[in-house]
Amino acid sequence: MKPAAFDYHAPETLDQALALLRDHGEEARILAGGQSLVPTMAFRMARPSVLVDINRIAALAYTNVEEGELRIGALARHAWFETPVTPHPVGQLLATIAHSIAHAPIRQRGTFCGSLAHADPASEWCAATLALGGTLLLARPDGRREVAAEDWFHGVFTTAIAAGEILAEVRLNLPRPGxxxxxxxxxxxxxxxxxxxxxxxxxxxxxxxxxxxxxxxxxxxxxxxxxxxxxxxxxxxxxxxxxxxxxxxxxxxxxxxxxxxxxxxxxxxxxxxxxxxxxxxxxxx
Amino acid sequence: MTWVGRSLRRFEDPALLRGEGRFTADVAIGARIVRFLRSPLACGRIVSLRPPPDMPADALFITAADLNGTATIRPMLHRFAYRPVEQAVLPADRVHFVGQAIAAIVAPTAELAEDLLEAIELEVEAETALVTMDDALRPGAALVHGIAHGNVAVEGIVQSAECDTAFVSAPHVVEIAIRSHRQNATPMEARAGCAAYDRATGRVRLTASVQMPHMLRTGIAELLGMPESDLQVIAPDVGGGFGQKMALFPEYAVLVWLARHHRGDFAWIEDRYENLIASAHSRDQAHVLRGAFADDGTLLGLEADILANVGAFSAYPTTCGVEPLMAFAEYPGPYKVPAYSARARGVLTHTCPMAPYRGVSRPVITFGLERLMDRAAKAIGIDAVAIRRRNLVDAFPHQTVTGLTLDDASYVETLDDAVALLDIPAFRARQAAARAEGRYLGLGLAVFNERTGYGTPAFAARGMGIVPGYEVVDIAMTPGGEVEVRIGASPHGQGLRTALAQIVADRLGLAPDAIRIIHGDTDRTPYGWGSFASRATVISGGACQTAADKLAVRLRAAAATVLQARAEEIVLRDGAAIASNGSSVPIAALARQVHQRSDLFEGFNLAETASYDPAGTFSNACHAVIVEVDAETGHVRIERYLVVEDAGRIINPLIADGQVRGGVAQGIANALFEEVIYAEDGNILTGTLADYTPPTAAEIPAIEIHHRETISDATLTGAKGLGEGGSIGAPAAIANAISDALAPFGIEITEIPATPPRIRALIRAAQAPR
The missing domain is CATH 3.30.390.50 (CO dehydrogenase flavoprotein, C-terminal domain)
Structure with a gap:
């Protein structure tokens, strides 16, 4: 199975990626880990005419803790969570969950934010983000907007994301002890x-x-x-x-x-x- | 010290492990890409079929009209009311199953070929598909093929008055209806072929991932009406076959036709989706089995009603009789069955055709028979081990009620070994303690025999139009002293290059690394049938042994000349020919002299041919398994898996154990995981490995293997085949273990795979208020 023809772009900044999305509109798809998108394209069930590969945008590859939140950048891979990313108990929860996600090679490439954007009904990160009351940060040409996890999932593979937006970060609340x-x-x-x-x-x-x-x-x-x-x-x-x-x-x-x-x-x-x-x-x- | 019996590491593995194997797709680099348009409907009339509107100049569109004059695939059985179903290489007017190849596109790249496939204008007028055996057998059902009335393509019937009497007079009659759902053999490498035209000779070289290269050559030459000698078939490294790659598939005929008519190189590398929906399926069977038993558990008679869904066509050369007729002939298994009545039918449906798959019907009949034994033991109130011991054949040779001869084996002994290893009383105590905690442990046994290494008589008894029995081996020593052994068998993962070299090495006093086994090339090997049916080590191995012995005679005669001794006193050992007085000559030096100094020797030839065509033998085994079933989720965890195997003389224990483990893994797949699922309209729902779910390494437990070596005189080497046994025992043993675990609910497993939803449904039904 081979994908239908597509154009490929590999921007190095988030702004360049947003510009590409703006230029190509609905035809463009973001490629991060590609663990769902690429097989779907091989089956020709997805046939975007433009791929915007964000893997070279180094600024998106992070997890950090700020202001009582775990902030997860768009290029944080599943495997990063296999050892706790924070001493807070949420870190251990995410580590437990990470080991249940697909197989080791897939975890090296697939991303946390990509799972949220793809919104597979059986995605562990989706359920976890919902349980933890997470917030999703969408980058758009005119700035950013936030969506609560409870408002994110609309249906199978459909979310609150709008055309031209990139899911840049997911924030998980790290509440006080107890x-x-x-x-x-x-x-x-x-x-x-x-x-x-x-x-x-x-x-x-x-x-x-x-x-x-x-x-x-x-x-x-x-x-x-x-x-x-x-x-x-x-x-x-x-x-x-x-x-x-x-x-x-x-x-x-x-x-x-x-x-x-x-x-x-x-x-x-x-x-x-x-x-x-x-x-x-x-x-x- | 012999080479036979040693766990020599396989000669095949270093290249495979380094990624240096040569598979068909490696050979195909540079060829034009062929992709097939596959039927989206299970049944219907082709109303129109038009090429893509914008065909590039370097692309081709091939339909039945192009292949005009090509014969149909029509394997034959001359018995069992066989209806000779015909399959066109590409259909002109009708489609018969989802996935059937309708047309081919040729393009320079796979991407372009798939773009063009999408643009083909196909219109099929849908008709109601017959998907299940119930659909096809319903009175008044439409016919999948006009020649097969009632949609029955093959039928075996044996009726025995003694059996009727046994059932009338027996104190216990036990019945079980079992269902085995459809499987795909799922070789790691899917099908693949590359046909290359040689302009100098006009010949075509077809490199293909197949198990029977000689048979494929014959079959394609017949279909295309070409001289067989204009076709060379090569089976290079083949990534598993398990029976699926025996059949003559239409796709290969199209490739050879393209190479001849368009004088170029054409490759088709199947993807997993095609393999899952359109290669060959198996094991879609339903049986009703009845046993008549005496009060002491003695089996007095057996009745079997066997239905096999054979799909839309009949696979060449084995025919669609292979599953129902094997079940028909071999149902009594390792037991003393004094009277037997059976009816076996192969039922045509609008589904992917059935072909042999490792074990063929025996995983299903063993499932049926071993579940019957457990059910009978419970009904009569005797122990599951005792009822088996009472009925297992224990005196050899034994003539079965279906006319087979069981040679020396260890049916009772392997059972006893397994029982001793398990420590059943300790298990029962543990099981009782676990039940008190709401945990469900179960123990299951399966005893079976495995007919292996069978030659012409077995296939001829089925009335097969093509009787794949014998094997031929050509052996020759080079002037350098290495031995080249050309075999008609065609290994595809079994390690034959190693095992056969061990056999030959012992006969010639050489090390196995001096023995080159040459296979899988119709230009370089004698006609032979290939590797399937647990036959190659036995049949090709027997021919290798005889060929080596004949070569040894020539070497000893030559050595006698050189050493001034009598041939009878020469022994071949450690790479030398040694006379009784201790004088010796290296075999390599002897080989050079014989080839180059014909003035010194009477005969200058160091080549021989031998063939072997045995009646067959039976391996046997007892599988024993302990499982834990989670009653809340239906999940089955295999705690221990034990195999006591007897395959006669073991040529290479490492390879033998690998065969057992691989077979058990596929048997576990059959028991718990794999199921090809069709929708009611004949669309197939399991077209990816996320939906068709073979177990992974994580689901396969450690498998403990013990051997017995009962040497019968049924084979030349003393070896019996064991390629299929692992897959035969596992479904029965696991189903029995689950049934034992869930006995407190009164649940018995009669349907495989026993998936978690099926097990939960049984538990839910058992708990429902009555």
Whole structure:
């Protein structure tokens, strides 16, 4: 399978990249890690006529912590997160998640921001960003705009990004101590797209859950927050019964999709089990 | 100390590991690129087919009209009510499955060829596709091919009054219906061919990733009506075949036609999508199996109703009978079955054609028979080991109810070995403790035999129009003293260059590195059938041994002249011919003298030919597996996988163990992971390796292998084939282990792959209020 013909540009600054997007309009696509885009092009399911390769824009290759946030540049690769990028517990969560993303060679090239921009329903980073209440920074010719993770995902492979914009950075909140995190997913084979996953973030004080967020991925067109399940945790003791009840609520409330890999009913089973595992891991953290 | 029996590292591997292997795609560099337009519909009439509107001058568009005069692919069986289904190289009027090649584009680059493919104007009037066997067998169903009434292309029936009696009088009748879903063999290298025209001679050299180069040459020459000697077929390094690369595929005929008619070089390197949808599939079978048992577990009779979905056409040369007829003939397996009735049908559908895949039907029949044994043990109230021990053949030779002769083997012994290694009482204690914690461990066994190294009689018994039985070997010593062995077999990953060299080396007193095995080139090797059906080491190896012995006679005669001794007292050892008085001559020096000083010797020739065509033999094995099933997710983790294998004399243990491991991995794929899925309209949904899901190294456990070596007189070398056994035992052993694990739910696995969603559905159903 060979891609349809396309023009290729490799700008060295973000401004040059934005100018190329402006010049070529809807026909242009950003190439970062290419781990989703390139295979899709080989199948000719995507056929952009212009590729803007941002890999030479050194200013986008970073992660750093500022003002209580983890800031992730557009060229931060999945593999960078395999060892914690911050001593904050979020660093450990991201490291755990990173090892579940595809296979080692893919992790060397694929990028965190690229996953958010591509918005695959089974992307671990998408669910994690949602659970952590992240913010997405979009660069555009006239400056920048911010989008909250909750407003980012519109559907399968569709997001709040507008023509001419580049997802330049994702910011993840690193809250004060007391927050704990958990992640669990199920896939048929190591490195496969998960059939269901759960990422949880919660604040526990004196053995009681005070705040909680649960994000579910891999089950439908986009990652979702299991709000009722999360709300049910608040005020309850951290423990197995609490986890089981909340997991049951998450499973009942979700509307999983049917496909050749898993009937909806099976995905609902997995949501229950993965949510429970993620909660138990957070309680144990 | 012999070379046979040593774990010699494979001669093949250094080049492969360094990336210096030579595959068809390496040979094809510089050739014009051929891509095939593939049918988007499973069934329909071609209304129009027009070339791309803007064809560049250096591109070609080839359809059935161009190939006018080409014969159809029409393999033959002369028994079993076989309907000789015909397949045009390119269809003129109708399409029969999604992925069928309809037309070809030739262009200087693959990118341009794919651009042109998209621009072909194809209109197909869709008709209702028959996708499943239920669809095709429904009374009044349309016919996939007019000549096959009821869409049955082949049918074997054996009815036994004794069997009927056994079922009437037996105290226990146990029935099981099993389903094996469709697989693709998924060789690491997909299909590939490069046809090159030689203007000096008018010959075509087809380099192709195939298992049977001689047969391919014959088949293509017949299709195109060309002199066979004008075609040379080369199988260079071949990245796995597993049976898929036995068949004569239309694409290769198109390549040779292009080379001849357009006097150039043309290459088709298949991509994974094409391979997954349009190469060949297998194992799409449904069986109903009934056993009549005595109170002590003795099997009194067996009945099998076998259905195999053979797809839209019949693969050349094995025919679409290969799966149903193998199940038909070999269902009794390693057991004493006194009475047998069976009906086996090959059912045509609008799906990708079936071709042999490692193990052919035996993974499915072993799944059926070994599940039946477990179910019977439970029904009668005896132990799963005991019921097997009671029924396994233990006196040899044994004539089976289907007329096969089982030579010396170790059916009971391999079972006993496995049972001892497992420590079943300790496992049962652990299993009980785990269940108390809500964890589900299970143990499964599979005992089976594997018919290997079978020559002409076995294939002739099927009534095959082409009987791929014998192998021929030409052996010659160069003046430099190396041995060149030209074989008709055609290895593609099995390490035959090493194993056969070990056999020859022992017979000639040479080191294996002095032995060159030459294969995979119809210009340089004698006619032979290739590598498949666990046959090459046995049949080609037997011919190599005989050829080497004949060459040894010539060497000893020459040495007798040089050493002034009698030929009978010469031995060949450590690279020298040695007389009984201790005088000796290096074999290399002898070879040079024989070639260059014909004045000194009566015969100057150091070349011989030998052939071998055995009736066949049976390897055997017991697989045992311990699994843990996560009842919440349906996930199956293999905790331990044990194989006790008996393939007679092991030529090279390293290679043998590699064969077992690879086979088990494919068997695990069959048991748990792989399934070709069609939509109701015949569209195929598993066209990538994200959707068709072979296990990766992460999913395959360590596989513990133990050997027995029962030497029967069925083969010249004492070796039995073992290429397929790993894949045969695994589905049954794993299905039995899952069934054991989930016994508290009353669940038995009767459908493979036993995917997590299927296992969850069974558990959910078992827990539902009744």
């Amino acid at each position: 927050w704990r995190y958990g992640f669990a997913e199920f896939s048929r084979r190591a490195g496969d797209f998960a059939l269901a996953m759960a990422v949880v973030a919660m604040r526990v004080e004196d053995g009681m859950v005070r705040e909680a967020r649960i994000a579910l991925g891999g089950i439908g067109g986009r990652p979702i927050l299991a709000r009722d399940a999360a709300a049910s945790l608040v005020g309850r003791p951290a423990g197995a019964d609490t986890a089981r009840d909340a997991a049951g609520r998450a499973a009942e409330a979700c509307e999983p999709q049917d496909d050749i890999h898993a009937p909806a009913e099976y995905r609902r089973d997995l949501v229950r089990t993965m949510t429970r595992h993620a909660l138990e891991r957070a309680f144990a953290a």
